[in-house]
Amino acid sequence: MKKDPALTNMLCRKKCRYYRHDKSEDLACQGYLVAGWLIEAGKLPDIYEINATRYRIKEDDLVRKMCENCSFHESDCDFMIDRNLPPCGGFSLLAQFLGEGQLTIEDIPDQLSFNNITW
Ligand code: SF4
Secondary structure, three states: OOOOHHHHHHHHHOOOOOOOHHHHOOOOOHHHHHHHHHHHOOOOOOOOOOOOOOOOOOHHHHHHHOHHHOOOOOOOOHHHHOOOOOOOHHHHHHHHHHHOOOOOHHHOOOOOOHHHOOO
């Protein structure tokens, strides 16, 4: 399963400091998969802008619910080492929607893979 080009463009190319075009096409972090799943489930708009504002209010909840299930959690995400650094694009988007009250932490699904998404 490949990534969705439009989602990759909005979430990864434009907004993720960890994105590497040469080796990222078949890899996806939980932030990407959860955002894609929520869009497919109709719980997030498919056209959006990630605000420049960082929404820290629900970050701890999101780390516990999502990042600890992410395959990049152990060694490939600087945000896991230093929470002052930016998270990935998917995390930023979900933190924004949680911070604005448009999602609750209960809306965030448990660990996902490409098999959970049909695009
Ligand atoms: S912030 Fe890091 S650990 Fe959390 S979902 Fe994104 S890439 Fe994975």
